[in-house]
Amino acid sequence: MGRKRTVVVVEDEDAIRRGVVDILTLAGYLVVEAADGRTGLTESRRADVDLVLLDLLLPRMDGFEVLSELRKTCPALPVIILSARGSEDDRVRGLRGGADDYVIKPFSARELLARVDAVLRRSPERPEPIVTISLGDTVVDCGRREIRRGGGECVALSEMEAGILLRLVSHAGRSVSREELLSAVWGIRDGGVETRAIDMHITRLRQKLRGEEGGDDGSALEWVATVRGKGYMLGAGVKIATDEEPSENVT
Numbered sequence: 001m002g003r004k005r006t007v008v009v010v011e012d013e014d015a016i017r018r019g020v021v022d023i024l025t026l027a028g029y030l031v032v033e034a035a036d037g038r039t040g041l042t043e044s045r046r047a048d049v050d051l052v053l054l055d056l057l058l059p060r061m062d063g064f065e066v067l068s069e070l071r072k073t074c075p076a077l078p079v080i081i082l083s084a085r086g087s088e089d090d091r092v093r094g095l096r097g098g099a100d101d102y103v104i105k106p107f108s109a110r111e112l113l114a115r116v117d118a119v120l121r122r123s124p125e126r127p128e129p130i131v132t133i134s135l136g137d138t139v140v141d142c143g144r145r146e147i148r149r150g151g152g153e154c155v156a157l158s159e160m161e162a163g164i165l166l167r168l169v170s171h172a173g174r175s176v177s178r179e180e181l182l183s184a185v186w187g188i189r190d191g192g193v194e195t196r197a198i199d200m201h202i203t204r205l206r207q208k209l210r211g212e213e214g215g216d217d218g219s220a221l222e223w224v225a226t227v228r229g230k231g232y233m234l235g236a237g238v239k240i241a242t243d244e245e246p247s248e249n250v251t
């Protein structure tokens with residue numbers, strides 16, 4: 001196992017955050033810090049993150065909200081809640097919201113590392129998040145790489161097309177540049193490759209999303225919108241769902 005694991009620490013109290021960062025860095029992890037919920041969410045959605053340590057009481061977006069947003073796009077990303085609020089209610093709410101574990105502050109370095117280790121061991125290989133997205137009566141199953149339409153028509157997506165969609169889904173709400181798509185989907189990091197290849201895949205993806213009868217380009221642009229001078233973005237009307245929607249009626 002040569003690759004260093006990356007942990008995002010979302011904690012607004014500077015002293016605690018620095019302490020956790022030191023503990024993890026000394027233990028050999030790569031650490032990304034965030035002092036508020038919104039930044040934490042953005043950092044946690046990056047493709048190379050292995051685990052998130054998430055405080056609950058945070059400025060800009062609280063930990064429960066961050067967790068719920070994360071679960072929509074990264075259902076398999078391990079999350080450990082860090083909180084001084086050791087009440088059972090919060091613990092249950094956090095675990096039910098999809099947290100993998102819960103550490104109550106104050107904690108020792110040994111305890112923290114043991115939890116991080118245990119959670120990472122349970123998810124040795126990060127599985128692809130299985131995401132279903134829909135617009136109207138058209139549903140895209142990114143895991144199975146297929147488009148299903150209300151009429152029963154089913155169209156297969158190529159690995160590249162599904163990869164592009166997943167990248168847009170995991171960055172819903174912001175544009176993704178062609179360079180970023182190249183590096184994320186193709187694994188190409190130098191700028192020597194034609195970014196036009198991306199445009200060709202996008203065109204084919206839109207054709208598939210539009211289907212046979214939908215002659216106007218409008219519906220395809222609703223799925224994958226062009227952001228001039230920036231790249232592409234998932235359409236605002238596209239609904240994202242994971243295959244593990246928490247059921248509401250569990251008590």
Ligand code: CA
Binds near residue numbers: 011012055056057
């Ligand atoms: Ca806090």
